[in-house]
Amino acid sequence: xxxxxxxxxxxxxxxxxxxxxxxxxxxxxxxxxxxxxxxxxxxxxxxxxxxxxxxxxxxxxxxxxxxxxxxxxxxxxxxxxxxxxxxxxxxxxxxxxxxxxxxxxxxxxxxxxxxxxxxxxxxxxxxxxxxxxxxxxxxxxxxxxxxxxxxxxxxxxxxxxxxxxxxxxxxxxxxxxxxxxxxxxxxxxxxxxxxxxxxxxxxxxxxxxxxxxxxxxxxxxxxxxxxxxxxxxxxxxxxxxxxxxx
Amino acid sequence: xxxxxxxxxxxxxxxxxxxxxxxxxxxxxxxxxxxxxxxxxxxxxxxxxxxxxxxxxxxxxxxxxxxxxxxxxxxxxxxxxxxxxxxxxxxxxxxxxxxxxxxxxxxxxxxxxxxxxxxxxxxxxxxxxxxxxxxxxxxxxxxxxxxxxxxxxxxxxxxxxxxxxxxxxxxxxxxxxxxxxxxxxxxxxxxxxxxxxxxxxxxxxxxxxxxxxxxxxxxxxxxxxxxxxxxxxxxxxxxxxxxxxxxxxxxxxxxxxxxxxxxxxxxxxxxxxxxxxxxxxxxxxxxxxxx
Numbered sequence: 001x002x003x004x005x006x007x008x009x010x011x012x013x014x015x016x017x018x019x020x021x022x023x024x025x026x027x028x029x030x031x032x033x034x035x036x037x038x039x040x041x042x043x044x045x046x047x048x049x050x051x052x053x054x055x056x057x058x059x060x061x062x063x064x065x066x067x068x069x070x071x072x073x074x075x076x077x078x079x080x081x082x083x084x085x086x087x088x089x090x091x092x093x094x095x096x097x098x099x100x101x102x103x104x105x106x107x108x109x110x111x112x113x114x115x116x117x118x119x120x121x122x123x124x125x126x127x128x129x130x131x132x133x134x135x136x137x138x139x140x141x142x143x144x145x146x147x148x149x150x151x152x153x154x155x156x157x158x159x160x161x162x163x164x165x166x167x168x169x170x171x172x173x174x175x176x177x178x179x180x181x182x183x184x185x186x187x188x189x190x191x192x193x194x195x196x197x198x199x200x201x202x203x204x205x206x207x208x209x210x211x212x213x214x215x216x217x218x219x220x221x222x223x224x225x226x227x228x229x230x231x232x233x234x235x236x237x238x239x240x241x242x243x244x245x246x
Numbered sequence: 247x248x249x250x251x252x253x254x255x256x257x258x259x260x261x262x263x264x265x266x267x268x269x270x271x272x273x274x275x276x277x278x279x280x281x282x283x284x285x286x287x288x289x290x291x292x293x294x295x296x297x298x299x300x301x302x303x304x305x306x307x308x309x310x311x312x313x314x315x316x317x318x319x320x321x322x323x324x325x326x327x328x329x330x331x332x333x334x335x336x337x338x339x340x341x342x343x344x345x346x347x348x349x350x351x352x353x354x355x356x357x358x359x360x361x362x363x364x365x366x367x368x369x370x371x372x373x374x375x376x377x378x379x380x381x382x383x384x385x386x387x388x389x390x391x392x393x394x395x396x397x398x399x400x401x402x403x404x405x406x407x408x409x410x411x412x413x414x415x416x417x418x419x420x421x422x423x424x425x426x427x428x429x430x431x432x433x434x435x436x437x438x439x440x441x442x443x444x445x446x447x448x449x450x451x452x453x454x455x456x457x458x459x460x461x462x463x464x465x466x467x468x469x470x471x472x473x474x475x476x477x478x479x480x481x482x483x484x485x486x487x488x489x490x491x492x493x494x495x496x497x498x499x500x501x502x503x504x505x506x507x508x509x510x511x512x513x514x515x516x517x518x519x520x521x522x523x524x525x526x527x528x529x530x531x532x533x534x535x536x537x
Binding site: 033034035038040041042071072074076096100101102106108109110111112113115122123124126128141142143144147150176178179180182216219221232234238240244245246 | 257259261262263264265333334335336337338339375376378380382385386387388389390391411413415416418422423449451453488489491492493495507509511519520521522523524525527528529530531532534
C-alpha cells in the first residue's frame with residue numbers, strides 16, 4: 001500500500017495523528033467525523049487536508065485516505081466502505097493546506113470523533129485519544145468503574161499509539177474493589193505497534209464474579225507502556241455496543 | 247456540572263488514580279512558574295483557596311466529595327456531603343437517582359455540581375481523573391467521562407474568556423436518530439449571575455447552512471436542544487441529500503460553556519443512545535505559530 005503522506009512525516013511536521021478504536025465487523029461499523037476547524041480559527045489558512053490511516057489489530061496499515069477539506073469542510077466517513085471486516089486502530093491528522101509553522105518543541109494535535117453504529121440500532125461515540133508517538137512511552141494507571149450486573153458483557157479496549165517497531169504495548173490489569181483493594185492482577189497480552197485489542201473482563205479475570213461478590217460496582221485499572229488511555233465497553237446480547245473512553 | 251435525566255438510572259463515579267498525590271515536585275514547579283507570571287495579589291487570590299484546602303486536609307492525597315443539586319434553570323436545591331474519604335486507588339460511586347429521591351426532590355431533570363476537597367491547579371489545571379456519568383435506560387447504557395479540572399471558569403475576577411465555539415461534526419437527523427446539543431452555563435463562582443444566549447449554524451457538506459437560536463441559558467443552568475428544536479422539522483429534508491449528516495457550530499461571546507453531544511432515538515422515547523463531551527477545537531491549534 002502506498003500513501004501520499006507517511007504517518008512518520010506527519011509526526012516530523014509537528015502534526016501527529018490522534019488514535020481511536022476502529023471496529024468493522026458483523027456487529028459494529030465505525031464512522032470518523034471531523035470538521036475543518038482551521039477555517040474558523042485560522043482566518044489566513046482556511047483550507048485543510050485530512051489524512052487517515054487504518055490499522056488492523058496486529059498493527060498492519062491496511063488502508064489510507066486523504067481528503068481535502070475546504071472552508072467549512074467536514075467529514076463523515078463510513079470506514080466499513082474502505083476496510084470492511086477490519087478492527088484495530090484509526091489515526092487521523094488534519095493539516096492546514098498551505099502548512100502552518102509549528103512553534104519549536106510544540107505539536108499540533110488533531111481533534112475528531114468516531115461513532116460506532118451497532119447494527120441493531122445503537123450508537124456510541126468518542127472524541128480522539130492520544131497522539132501517535134514516534135518513541136515508546138509509559139502509560140500511567142487509568143482506572144474506571146463498571147456496573148457489576150453487566151460484568152459478563154463488559155471489557156476494555158486497548159489501542160497501541162506507538163509507531164516505533166519496538167513499541168509493543170504491554171502492561172498490567174488490576175481488578176479493584178471500590179475501596180481500592182486489589183481483587184485480581186494479571187499481565188496484559190502484548191499488542192503490536194499501532195494494533196488494538198478488545199478484551200472482555202471475564203477473559204481477564206475469569207473469577208471476576210466471585211471476586212467482586214455482592215458489590216454493585218467494581219473498577220478496572222490498566223497501566224504499562226505504549227497504550228493510549230483505554231476504552232471501557234459493554235456489548236449486550238442483542239448486539240448493542242456501548243464504548244466510552246476512560 | 248453534570249446532568250441527570252428523569253426516568254434514567256443516573257450514576258456518578260470518580261476513580262482516583264493510584265499515582266495521585268496532593269503535592270509533588272512537578273506540581274510545586276508549575277506553581278512557582280505560574281506565580282512568576284502574576285503579581286503578588288493575583289497569586290494570593292488564585293492560590294489562596296487551594297492552599298487553604300490543602301492545609302485543612304493536612305496535605306492528604308485522599309479526596310472527599312460533596313454534591314450540590316441544581317435545577318436545569320440553575321436554582322440551588324440541595325446538597326449532600328459524602329462522609330467518607332477516598333484514597334488513591336479507590337473509587338467514589340453514587341446512584342444519583344436514589345440520591346435525588348432521598349433528598350425529597352421530585353423526579354425530573356437536574357444538574358449535579360460535584361466538588362472535590364482539592365484538585366490540582368498545576369500547569370494546565372489538570373484533573374487527577376475523570377468524572378464518569380452512566381445513564382442506564384431500559385435497554386441502553388450511555389456513558390461520558392470528563393476531567394475534574396480545578397480551573398476558574400466564568401469568574402471575572404480570575405479569568406476572562408474570549409468566547410465559546412463548539413463544533414459537532416456528528417449531527418444526525420434521520421428516521422432513526424436525532425442529535426442534540428446540551429450547553430451548560432457553568433462557573434467556578436457560586437454567585438455567577440450571567441445568562442447567555444448562544445447561536446448555532448448547521449452546515450452540510452455542500453456548505454449550505456441553517457441558522458438557529460439556542461435560547462437563553464440561565465447562570466449555572468443548562469439547556470438541551472435537538473436539531474429539530476434548533477432548526478425546525480425541515481432539518482430532515484435539509485440533511486437528507488447527505489445521509490442525514492452535518493455539522494453544527496455553536497458560538498457565544500465572552501463566556502465559556504460546557505458542551506455535550508447527545509445521540510437520541512427518533513421515536514417517542516427519545517432514548518439517549520450515546521453521549522460525549524465536546525472538545526475545544528482551538529486547543530488543537532495552540533502549537534501553531536501565529537503571525
